[in-house]
Amino acid sequence: MKEEQRLLLLHSSSLFFPPQGVKLSYGTAGFRADASILKSTVHRVGILAALRSLKTQSVVGLMITASHNKVTDNGVKIVDPSGGMLTQEWEPFADQLASAQTPEAFLSLITEFVEKEKIPLDGVQSAEILLGRDTRPSGESLLEAAKQGISSILGAIALDLGILTTPQLHWMVRARNKGMKATEPAYFEQISSSFRCLVDLIPNETKSSKMDNTVVVDGADGVGGEKLEVLKSMLTSLVIEVRNTGKGGGLLNDGVGADYVQKEKVVPRGFCSNDVGLRCASLDGDADRLVYFSLPTSSSRKIDLVDGDKILSLFALFIKEQLSILTKEGTEKLDNSYHARLGVIQTAYANGASTDYLKESGLEVIFTPTGVKHLHEKAAQFDIGIYFEANGHGTILFSESWLSWLEARNNELGLASEGSEQQKAALRLLSVSKLINQAVGDALSCLLLVEVILQHKGWSIHKWNELYQDLPSRQLKVKVVDRTAVATANAETVAISPPGIQEAIDAETAKYPKGRCFIRPSGTEDVIRVYAEASTQEAADSLAGSVAKIVDRFLGFSSSQQ
Numbered sequence: 282m283k284e285e286q287r288l289l290l291l292h293s294s295s296l297f298f299p300p301q302g303v304k305l306s307y308g309t310a311g312f313r314a315d316a317s318i319l320k321s322t323v324h325r326v327g328i329l330a331a332l333r334s335l336k337t338q339s340v341v342g343l344m345i346t347a348s349h350n351k352v353t354d355n356g357v358k359i360v361d362p363s364g365g366m367l368t369q370e371w372e373p374f375a376d377q378l379a380s381a382q383t384p385e386a387f388l389s390l391i392t393e394f395v396e397k398e399k400i401p402l403d404g405v406q407s408a409e410i411l412l413g414r415d416t417r418p419s420g421e422s423l424l425e426a427a428k429q430g431i432s433s434i435l436g437a438i439a440l441d442l443g444i445l446t447t448p449q450l451h452w453m454v455r456a457r458n459k460g461m462k463a464t465e466p467a468y469f470e471q472i473s474s475s476f477r478c479l480v481d482l483i484p485n486e487t488k489s490s491k492m493d494n495t496v497v498v499d500g501a502d503g504v505g506g507e508k509l510e511v512l513k514s515m516l517t518s519l520v521i522e523v524r525n526t527g528k529g530g531g532l533l534n535d536g537v538g539a540d541y542v543q544k545e546k547v548v549p550r551g552f553c554s555n556d557v558g559l560r561c562a563s564l565d566g567d568a569d570r571l572v573y574f575s576l577p578t579s580s581s582r583k584i585d586l587v588d589g590d591k592i593l594s595l596f597a598l599f600i601k602e603q604l605s606i607l608t609k610e611g612t613e614k615l616d617n618s619y620h621a622r623l624g625v626i627q628t629a630y631a632n633g634a635s636t637d638y639l640k641e642s643g644l645e646v647i648f649t650p651t652g653v654k655h656l657h658e659k660a661a662q663f664d665i666g667i668y669f670e671a672n673g674h675g676t677i678l679f680s681e682s683w684l685s686w687l688e689a690r691n692n693e694l695g696l697a698s699e700g701s702e703q704q705k706a707a708l709r710l711l712s713v714s715k716l717i718n719q720a721v722g723d724a725l726s727c728l729l730l731v732e733v734i735l736q737h738k739g740w741s742i743h744k745w746n747e748l749y750q751d752l753p754s755r756q757l758k759v760k761v762v763d764r765t766a767v768a769t770a771n772a773e774t775v776a777i778s779p780p781g782i783q784e785a786i787d788a789e790t791a792k793y794p795k796g797r798c799f800i801r802p803s804g805t806e807d808v809i810r811v812y813a814e815a816s817t818q819e820a821a822d823s824l825a826g827s828v829a830k831i832v833d834r835f836l837g838f839s840s841s842q843q
């Protein structure tokens with residue numbers, strides 16, 4: 282490393298002090314903590330992002346967000362050149378960097394890593410990092426810290442894109458590296474025009490049906506509401522009413538948003554008895570999650586939740602239908618031999634009833650650990666891979682090779698049988714691949730896809746919700762002394778440490794008909810999560826409660842004091 286570069290790094294890192302007595306880790310979705318202790322970490326992630334750009338010789342992204350966490354938290358994560366999450370191979374290095382105690386220790390870690398990874402840190406190669414942040418008040422100063430980190434790498438430049446949803450930044454990084462326009466207007470243009478194509482392809486029978494084309498969206502008082510206001514003006518045949526836009530003084534994620542709605546299953550702030558029966562949806566704080574809900578009665582706060590699993594089921598059903606129209610044997614002699622391999626990816630949090638439904642519908646279902654990075658990786662192994670977390674984060678991935686086949690097929694059909702059902706199916710699938718974010722789960726594009734599929738089928742939210750009935754479930758969080766004491770296996774369904782805890786959970790679960798329960802350490806909060814499912818809500822609540830007590834007995838503050 283050049284002397285100039287060494288001095289620059291030493292000087293820059295001496296301006297930021299790592300938090301004392303707290304060990305931050307890259308976690309499920311980057312570093313997250315109380316914003317007041319994050320400056321040094323964000324500064325270092327800025328440096329790491331520049332190294333990633335140098336290593337890959339591509340543009341990378343850096344997003345400042347803590348998604349669904351409370352407003353006083355913040356976080357930072359890197360977007361890889363593909364538009365996906367930072368490669369998992371670099372995560373341990375990110376952890377080491379964050380915890381280096383002195384500028385010298387920090388510099389020596391960088392020197393070692395640059396050598397090991399053969400990163401061209403010579404001041405000759407350039408690096409470029411796209412920066413985005415959500416609406417948190419701490420975002421601006423943290424972004425400054427990131428910029429200072431980036432500018433301490435010779436040849437690295439940061440492009441500040443301002444306030445964005447997380448999926449917008451992912452989309453732009455992907456677009457930039459594919460040589461496409463990577464601006465916010467280009468993003469809105471792509472998703473709104475593909476939505477319009479899908480609307481134009483709605484069958485005449487359902488077009489005329491009296492379908493309610495209004496959706497009421499809870500913007501979580503975050504960035505999503507703000508962006509949706511822009512997007513909605515570009516759409517016809519869909520009316521979007523945005524509540525909790527962040528402009529009305531409401532606090533981000535406070536009694537609002539997809540995480541709250543999905544976990545608490547109650548009406549979010551800003552919705553009332555007048556909304557009974559309407560089709561409603563909630564975004565999370567950085568708009569990468571979406572859930573739907575409706576208010577069944579005006580007398581209670583309870584909602585009918587239509588979660589990520591049901592969005593997944595709706596998407597899978599639609600794609601499968603279009604595929605079967607596309608590949609049905611026609612009279613014409615065209616090459617329709619490429620049968621796409623369609624896969625569906627879930628985590629252990631998926632409601633058991635959804636998995637049964639998907640399997641009964643003839644779909645291949647695969648499980649991965651929690652966190653989009655795992656689901657995305659698996660989905661990318663299919664021609665069409667649909668992944669969703671129950672909390673509403675998900676997307677549909679199309680392989681490049683299948684898409685080129687589809688383009689060619691569409692052209693052939695255009696010549697041989699323009700306007701045929703087969704060609705419409707090809708066009709619909711092509712439009713879906715443009716509407717749905719190929720980089721990461723995106724609440725805005727998923728919202729449009731749900732809406733157009735419902736219009737296509739002429740379905741109300743109730744009809745959609747009746748695809749299957751969710752098994753009652755309950756999620757709890759337990760504060761423990763050290764959450765890393767829990768290790769899991771089999772896509773997080775089995776706790777392999779501390780010893781004996783899984784046996785205790787199994788013994789408890791066996792008492793409940795249709796009981797299913799697992800625990801895992803959260804990657805975004807300092808808690809152990811407990812998930813339980815059973816045949817009644819009371820049973821699910823009771824199973825989750827008993828297992829929470831087991832967790833507390835093995836790992837809680839009370840046990841550590843004994």
Ligand SMILES: CC(=O)N[C@H]1[C@@H](OP(=O)(O)O)O[C@H](CO)[C@@H](O)[C@@H]1O
Nearest residue numbers: 309310652653670672803804805806
């Ligand atoms: C049960 C749950 O909802 N877990 C969420 C949550 O992760 P945890 O590691 O469980 O804290 O945040 C992640 C990032 O948004 C998301 O990918 C994941 O699904």
Ligand SMILES: [Mg+2]
Nearest residue numbers: 348565567569
């Ligand atoms: Mg989020």
